[in-house]
Amino acid sequence: MADDVWQVAVFTVTMAVAATLVMLPPGIVFAWLFARRRFRGCTALETLVMLPLVIPPVATGLILLRLFGRRGLFGQVAESVGLELIFTWKAVILAMAVMGLPLLVRAARAAFEQVDRRYEQIAASLGAGPLRIFFTVSLPLAGRGVLAGVLLAFSRAVGEFGATVMLAGNMPGSTRTIASGIYFYTEVGNDAAVTSLMLVSIMIAFGSLWFSNRLAQP
């Protein structure tokens, strides 16, 4: 495998791992909230989190660009603390995290819904507060489903294209991922690089989905 192809593959997997770690805390919190609590604005929040699943990834990228661009709401905040985001590796992580989050939340939510509430009630009657119940009962019992969601989200992050290109571009060595690499190498007619990246992509996706399916089985 050529060095640049290898670099793109390693970069993509590293960014996908980072994006998965970034989306994990909010993803689990959202999943638990949607599974266990009804509150004002719950449906609106859930719709917002799930939006990237149904709108074109390019549109999600555009929205992120508007929000995190120099004149965007969050972009101005980032700039004020000296954080350069757009067209950097940080934007790749952001795009991957936003696109993978709905898959994580869906799977983890289903897992939390399957946890018998009696266990949580018993834990409460034994003196455990909400946080302890979450970490010692709810999360371990939902663990397989949450992990399956993590793997799905990671796979989605590895294959992310539209939002990443909009937000981070396709710069070799700094923001080029497997998906944008396949697109670029196809355009320039580098079939060997395209084939290598496709094989890497298929292997990662196959491994993640296989493991995810195994975890989802009782």
Place this chain on the structure above:
Amino acid sequence: MSFSLTLEFTLQQGEFSVEIHERIEADAIALYGPSGAGKTTVLEAVAGLRQPDRGRIAVGDRTLFGSESGIDVPAHHRCMGYVPQEVALFPHMNVRQNVTYGAHGAPTEDLARVLAVLDLEPLVERRVEQLSGGEQKRTGIARALMAGSRMLLLDEPLSALDVALQRRVMQYLVRVHDEFKIPMLYVSHRADEVSMLTNWVVQLDNGRVVASGPSEDILARV
């Protein structure tokens, strides 16, 4: 033992409602009546798992729920050792982890004593799915005891056990009551269980108290 339980509340649950006005001075109290009488609902209200619409629940002078005073102590601060009908041991933990879940740094002697009284020492490393029905019940009782409970709330602890196991678990319950001197609120629809373990009976039917008094008096009329 000086112990009192105040149950003065109403609780609406869909079409069904529970209304109870009792102040009981006894340390082993039965909620007795047929299925659907509201026994478990009362037990869950004491445990803090259901909120009454109005009224008061108190153990001794400690108010757990009071609609007028605005008190509703959360379940995890009530110190009630709740053992539900289906014991619901944590399936991802072994017996020791289950029993010590609510122990909050209790001395190891306490654990040893609880395990000894309930004959659980040989089982401590077993996974929950490796336990028989009776062993699960005993583990559930040990777990409630180790949580430093001020009162045991037992919901039909002998249900779903065969006759031989019922007899054995009953022996353990009597032993627990004698050894630990911990007040009990015991839910059952069976007079023989109630007469063996409790000294006060609150008889419920369709969400209302139909009789309340010393066990021998109430059960003599059944």
